[in-house]
Amino acid sequence: xxxxxxxxxxxSVPEGAIASLNCTYSDRGSQSFFWYRQYSGKSPELIMFxxxxxxxxxxxxxAQLNKASQYVSLLIRDSQPSDSATYLCAVSGSARQLTFGxxxxxxxxx
Amino acid sequence: xTAVSQTxxxxxTQMGNxxxxxxxxxxxxxxxxxxxxxxxxxxxIMFSYNNKxxxxxxxxxxxxxxxxxxxxxxxxxxxxxxxxxxxxYFCASSRRGGVDTxxxxxxxxxxxx
Numbered sequence: 507x508x509x510x511x512x513x514x515x516x517x518s519v520p521e522g523a524i525a526s527l528n529c530t531y532s533d534r535g536s537q538s539f540f541w542y543r544q545y546s547g548k549s550p551e552l553i554m555f556x557x558x559x560x561x562x563x564x565x566x567x568x569a570q571l572n573k574a575s576q577y578v579s580l581l582i583r584d585s586q587p588s589d590s591a592t593y594l595c596a597v598s599g600s601a602r603q604l605t606f607g608x609x610x611x612x613x614x615x616x
Numbered sequence: 617x618t619a620v621s622q623t624x625x626x627x628x629t630q631m632g633n634x635x636x637x638x639x640x641x642x643x644x645x646x647x648x649x650x651x652x653x654x655x656x657x658x659x660x661i662m663f664s665y666n667n668k669x670x671x672x673x674x675x676x677x678x679x680x681x682x683x684x685x686x687x688x689x690x691x692x693x694x695x696x697x698x699x700x701x702x703x704x705y706f707c708a709s710s711r712r713g714g715v716d717t718x719x720x721x722x723x724x725x726x727x728x729x
Contacts, residue, residue: 550720
């Protein structure tokens with residue numbers, strides 16, 4: 507079982523729609539959860555982090571965490587073509603080491 | 617000013633050669649990392665240094681040797697390069713260990729011919 511799992515996609519949504527990206531993790535001792543965005547040929551850049559159960563909103567982005575279900579998600583509202591990228595879920599587990607999922611490729615269609 | 621910088625950006629070399637990649641961060645962070653991203657985009661940690669001390673050393677061939685002369689620099693030396701070493705190598709840093717946000721350098725695309 508992979509430690510951090512994401513649907514690899516590709517996920518396509520029309521411009522203006524909500525994009526929903528999902529991630530599950532296996533380490534119940536995980537404390538910190540991160541979403542990174544990576545454009546093709548570029549380095550990962552942080553979008554959001556979340557530590558507590560519930561929702562955290564930042565502009566068009568909402569991170570949702572459910573520790574009981576070991577599930578973290580990222581919602582992108584009013585998706586734009588510029589949001590087209592690979593989204594990486596990263597989890598800091600009980601070993602205090604960041605483990606990345608394999609990423610979900612998102613395409614927002616104009 | 618670039619927060620995390622790496623040199624070179626591209627590296628093309630022949631099998632069997634030895635090469636180095638350099639990384640510097642000006643964020644004042646204590647922890648630095650090397651990651652390898654393969655062609656399927658999977659990002660895997662290789663090494664982690666905290667204040668010049670090796671913290672994480674994943675299952676990486678001993679042809680790879682990190683070196684941290686000070687907490688702002690973490691270099692990666694690779695001996696006897698193999699075809700399978702071709703990948704993008706990212707340096708990253710964080711204020712503390714894995715619980716903090718990591719900031720990535722621009723990456724070094726290594727191609728072994």
